[in-house]
Amino acid sequence: MKVTQEIQTSTKIKSNGSALVDQPLLSPKSFESGQEVRWCPGCGDYSILKQMQQILPDLGLKKEDIVFISGIGCSSRFPYYLDTFGMHSIHGRAPAIASGLKATRPELSIWIITGDGDGLSIGGNHMAHVLRRNFDLNILFFNNEIYGLTKGQYSPTSAENSITKSTPYGSLDHPFNPLAFALGADGSFVARSMDRDPKHLQALLKIAHSHKGTSFLEIYQNCNIFNNGAFFVFTEKDSKPVHTIFLEHGAPLVYGVNKEKGIILDGYTPRIVELGENGISTNDLWIHDETDRTKSHILSRFFEDPRVEGNFPRPFGVFYREERSLFEQRIWQQLETVKQKKGLGDLDALIAGNETWVIKE
Amino acid sequence: MKVTQEIQTSTKIKSNGSALVDQPLLSPKSFESGQEVRWCPGCGDYSILKQMQQILPDLGLKKEDIVFISGIGCSSRFPYYLDTFGMHSIHGRAPAIASGLKATRPELSIWIITGDGDGLSIGGNHMAHVLRRNFDLNILFFNNEIYGLTKGQYSPTSAENSITKSTPYGSLDHPFNPLAFALGADGSFVARSMDRDPKHLQALLKIAHSHKGTSFLEIYQNCNIFNNGAFFVFTEKDSKPVHTIFLEHGAPLVYGVNKEKGIILDGYTPRIVELGENGISTNDLWIHDETDRTKSHILSRFFEDPRVEGNFPRPFGVFYREERSLFEQRIWQQLETVKQKKGLGDLDALIAGNETWVIKE
Amino acid sequence: MSKFIEERKNVVVKFAGDSGDGMQLVGMQFTNNTALIGNDLGTFPDFPAEIRAPQGTIPGVSGFQIHFGSTEIYTPGDACDVLVAMNAAALKSNLTNLKPGGIIIANTDGFDAKNLRLAGYEENPLNNESLQSYLLHKIDITKLTRESLKDNPLGTRDKDRSKNMFVLGFIYWLFNRDIKNTEAFLKRKFINEHDILDANLKTLRAGYNYGDITESIGQRYMVRAAKMEPGKYRSVTGNPALALGLIAASLKSGLKAFYGSYPITPASDILHELAKHKNFDVITFQAEDEIAAICSAIGASYGGNLGITGTSGPGMALKTEALGLAIMLEIPLVVINIQRAGPSTGLPTKTEQADLLQAVYGRNGESPLVVMAASTPSSCFDMAYEAVRIAVEHMTPVVLLSDGYIANGAEPWRFPTSDALPEIKVSIAKEKDAAEQKYLPYQRNEDLVRQWAVPGTSGFEHRIGGLEKEDITGNISYDPENHQKMVKTREAKIERIAKYIPKQTIDQGAEKGRLLILGWGSTYGSIRSAVRDLLEEGYDVAHAHLHYIKPFPENLGEILRNYEKVLIPEINNGQLIRLIRDTFLIPAIGYNKIKGTPITKNELKEQVYSMLSIEKEIASVGEI
């Protein structure tokens, strides 16, 4: 997979606010907090944690400059297991907490950890607003299409008709498409990965980190207790090649067991083609351009139920990426501008105000 | 404008749940509540109220079957002025209140009245969720790009660098694009109109009503006190023809003082063309198809600052429309299915449960 | 076969094992069986904290305690007579709670090197002298289960899942029980899974037979049926009882129930239970958050339905703004708070009574509403029904408090027939009334209750909202006098409800005396048990238990003044006591335990002993 390499380079160029520093070499182990990890055996969260610990040493950050902020959910236990700063906050509010922290401490590398319930049910509004504001934050959205921690109710990403604890006769809600939601909220970086592809996940974590702006990374995560196999069609060997497509910037959209399938854009309508058939070669294919908003919308709509005949493969990788000014920078710039214009504030003058008078003894 | 006619017909076919009934003919006046209207003189809200009162008699609804539910804001005073049922609730929560009402009373015609602060700031999450669920509700989103009621702070739709009470040095937030937000939340009906085009607004109100599903209608509304003229470039005679484009299903995208300009889709890239130049005729133009999701995304991104050179005209009309099953219908169907399967509930059997025993005297 | 059978008045058994060991199921089955033979009982499941902790560790232990007897039982018992420990961690975390001389049934397979290490044992306690003061039965349950399933085609992992049935069978044998109803249960449960059914049945019997066969166990026990009020009984836990109360109230009132909720421990089970009963026309709506949940219920009530929402502490915090709206709208609304240990996320699986002051005072502005509390699992049914009755008849939001302890605890319930349930008077304006006179939304009857008029009713069109309303018309009013009048009226309306709730009674003890123990909520069982003992022991003590906290029963002040001292035990840092001291200006004394667990009978008795002996000290406790 090329993304990894590409990004390892770019990480060095774009150091995400925290300077690259000479420091004792950190290893994945140095990021283990020593707290007993308390997810169910087999939970997809383990892999995500592991990949995170793997890539952290490569980011060129000091441990103390990293902060993980989560809401509530199984996924939100994540910060406890990393020997960095961390806050396990309240349900759905991590983006708001991270906003206050980033606004005041732009030099920190801040990671928001959230789940499909935490991030898109109770926390949907903060999610949308943090995306439009575009702080330099990384959001890891653990999507297991279920409420794990509260023991198995459906979530806003659960498929229609899901039988869960709260919907014994099937859920009725039309689910959110998280990436479409993030794009609709003007997210400047929108991507997808999965717990069961360690390499891809590592690569995407790095890319997300390297993006200057709010990175929204959806991670398909298996909850083997309450929603086992929700994503197996995308993650398991047998079905993965035909049901997934891995996006690389500048590369054609090919997939299939032998990379024999591709996607073309017929006008703005995507079609699946067999390479070689009707003279179609990779040159005819849709070339992925992660800076193209319209195409990212089309890709985000590759969202059909994979059991449906003729469905498009589910894309993984960076859907969209845009350089947009950072909210924290705008804040600090404004402070500077005003200070330059008005001079550094004089407290006594401020307290006295414009009109004073003196009472003599 | 053709939309009006087209929809007047379709209104009769799709009666929005409430049966068309023989009843004393209602007039716009019969919808006036008699309460003194308390907006600032010149406020755009007056026009919206007037157009609403104009079209209500045409909808074939009984007065008592209509409910307006609003949050808090100048716009949210709307329900007081209509002689129907109404609730002026709390800030941002109207969609949630309307959801509970519609779920239990599907036969009512329910209108949610909200503002850019009420609906997209504090109420953004409820907005997104009501859109994905797709109750048959009508949402009128009064966008004045300001907090009117609290006397002039910027809102999530205010342009960057807005000088307002809370941002004396200019606002820093990247604003939401409300229609992109609604599309990202899987809204099944997404449209835009304006206070200062009574005919168009009336037509769109009717179309919104006729849509079976949650209709999201953004209405550009002038707050002449705190944000006067925010939309004048789109609403005033001089600039309107060159800065707006009115969408009609099946019609080509033309605009301009003499309808001399058009939009073509070059692949999926829109371009402005002059009709007649380079042999371009209306036949070459993009034909509006309100059922096309990708095109609706492209249209929703015609959102540039109109002062910027080469900007696209701002579209008005129905951007997107999709038939999707109604949440309240799914609820009631499930009740029916279960009742059919398990039989109507027997309270005594339920209380007794599966295992009982008797203690004798 | 015929071993010696000893009769006991009451027994406490604790099943403890890893979360995966199925101890909750064993507990529930044993409870049902116990109920069916006519014992009185109380249970307390003791879940691990919300995330499934690693197997074999102490945080991973799941327990279920049952207290049953031939006498009246009001609590799950303070200390155990029998402890089933499926692994080392289960033993370690429960041993302090075992009575000296108590029985330990240990699954030796759960005491291997790994399990011992995870539980933090240096040596295997089964093999040294550390358990000398108990009656230890070591059984290799895993091995015996596998053996009994030699012929079953399931894989080993699946076979091992029925280990819990071995335990259950053995305990049935120990208490001389019949296994038939559990067999029937298993047949219902695994109707389509033949092999699993076979495995469960076989293991159950193997466990039972093991008792007969093995030589090492010489003793069996039996507990006779309790003398209980005649009638038809079932076993019930609090949350389902609460859900049934709501459904019953919906059917009796003729109002469609709408339950808007967002999952949260320990309230989620009400949502789950209600969602099962769609054939009773209940609509359940899992909202995007607690704010949307209560708002959707307000919308449903506004439409003439029974709007209900339920949650726990942190979720309750989120509902307080919308509660204010419901107070202004004066519409029926039932808000259920299954309290858990706080503050903030706190201890989500532990119990506490610390949301009372939030319920009474936790809103902006003067915002009175009705606050009630359930006291036992079965009272959850009654109080849910009552909450609906009061909400609907008095057009007001009602907060009903329960907590994790009674929500998950079980007791036998002499359930009512639907006929016997009190009437709920609903008065929604009808179209024909419109002709008579113009509808005035805030006109009130003699109880200060306004008339409910709902969309769809011609002639009743009106607009209401959260701004202050003009008396009678309901129009917006900024008039100062009107505001004061409305504030006072809203308060008076709630206070007047005292006329429509039962007078406070004395649960046990004399009508006048030295000490009244005043409780509320889930401390009922502990206080009742303690006071029964104390009365038997000759102490001058009485017990009154509050189910209505706002408004208080009319005669409460009178009652309080009949005792020299008032003791208020609470599982919080003192909340009811503040309301009592403020309202009645009496130097009530608090007994407060804030450990996420119920107050035990003995703790309370100790407190009373010390109060009634060290008189001087108490007299000086003027302030808390």
Added chain:
Amino acid sequence: MSKFIEERKNVVVKFAGDSGDGMQLVGMQFTNNTALIGNDLGTFPDFPAEIRAPQGTIPGVSGFQIHFGSTEIYTPGDACDVLVAMNAAALKSNLTNLKPGGIIIANTDGFDAKNLRLAGYEENPLNNESLQSYLLHKIDITKLTRESLKDNPLGTRDKDRSKNMFVLGFIYWLFNRDIKNTEAFLKRKFINEHDILDANLKTLRAGYNYGDITESIGQRYMVRAAKMEPGKYRSVTGNPALALGLIAASLKSGLKAFYGSYPITPASDILHELAKHKNFDVITFQAEDEIAAICSAIGASYGGNLGITGTSGPGMALKTEALGLAIMLEIPLVVINIQRAGPSTGLPTKTEQADLLQAVYGRNGESPLVVMAASTPSSCFDMAYEAVRIAVEHMTPVVLLSDGYIANGAEPWRFPTSDALPEIKVSIAKEKDAAEQKYLPYQRNEDLVRQWAVPGTSGFEHRIGGLEKEDITGNISYDPENHQKMVKTREAKIERIAKYIPKQTIDQGAEKGRLLILGWGSTYGSIRSAVRDLLEEGYDVAHAHLHYIKPFPENLGEILRNYEKVLIPEINNGQLIRLIRDTFLIPAIGYNKIKGTPITKNELKEQVYSMLSIEKEIASVGEI
């Protein structure tokens, strides 16, 4: 020219007109002018309800009342001596508040047929006998304004905008004032708008000269400078003062101020004010809602900054869940609630003190925090500073209560110099400390305060959250004993703050006596004025005013017991009184006014008269 000038001790003037008439500006200018000549003063702006009501109607009237004198002034005054009525509605809604014999200055142009109709007058009151008992001056201000601007190139509509300057000029004349400082203000304000400046200056002078020229007015007044403590003064209103207090505390503590807020009346002005002072490095963040606002402030505090959030009632309700988190995290946080009349949306522009119990009790679980209250506009500065000091030094959230009355009211302020402000001790862990020993997040000092360690500090990496924490380590703990210990510790930590706040003092009156009036918040001025009168009249009464409510000052109980009776006046239905009765078990008596307006001096005096005469009745008031 030289008309008779009468000296007065103190005067109340009310400016009233349509929202568009610029009465607030006139009021503020007159206030500044009054302050500059050395009078003591109190003001109260009286805005129309939140939506700009139709012109000419009573809901559209905007008023500004100022009370000034050569004596001490503590309130904006009960009744007016002078009423300026720009239109009929202004007269109608303010007349009841004018003293008999008072002066009316009426703009005749505002009494045309339309205005009379809108105000609900059948006849023009200026032309019949209805105003006989007042001194009526009719002036056609509109006409005179236009005349004086004959040469100004502005359009008529713009010209008419300066009508308010005519009024101001005339009032200056009436009170024998100098117009220079208003001229200077206008020159600053309209520096770039020459024509508008010209219009304003001309009209101001025209108004002044009109007094000299016209024959009908024979009387002028003057009020001498008050005897005030020597020092440098300015005029200040509560919200800006509060903002300044926060900035001062930020600079003195060296912590960057971060104000996360969502607009809401009457708190928005704090956001507006802070946003103006970015050169003091204040970050203001307009969040998407109140929850995000408080959470962003928590994030800022977590990062080692001064996290602050501000709101009013309904917004406060939304913050309660996050407040619980801040209590668990034990980080500094200042939460400001500018109370308004509730419940729900209530009366957003009216004042009330009804969020006190919400502040003290309005959260799930046992969640103690510090509650303080400002009492006058200038005390908003002091209390904001104090709130920061306590939050930072004791690692706790602090709720600071103010209300619409003091938020918008003005008074002269002998402001401190920055040197004189008390020190704020910040102790954030430094990297070098790390070497010494491992950081234990919940280890505490002798005041039970834990150490603040912030991201970016090597060696202090740690994780905290809303789950119950193990003592000292801060690890998650489900241990029952630990939970109780932590609940008690959090409570004790807050109670211990009583050692670090000033002892309660007696504001006026004797240290012991018959009646103590105990107040809190914005009732200060009314109580002080009433008690001053009562003392002069020889009554045995004293006044104590609480600024710290949780914890109470250590000596409060002692003080309360020094008086036979305690009266607690509140602009609510009785909230502080509940805390006092509960804590001290004394039969305090409430005086409650819930009309969205302040308690007046005379109302309170009446209450005291009746209490101190009808002794018997009071004695029997045992319960409230």
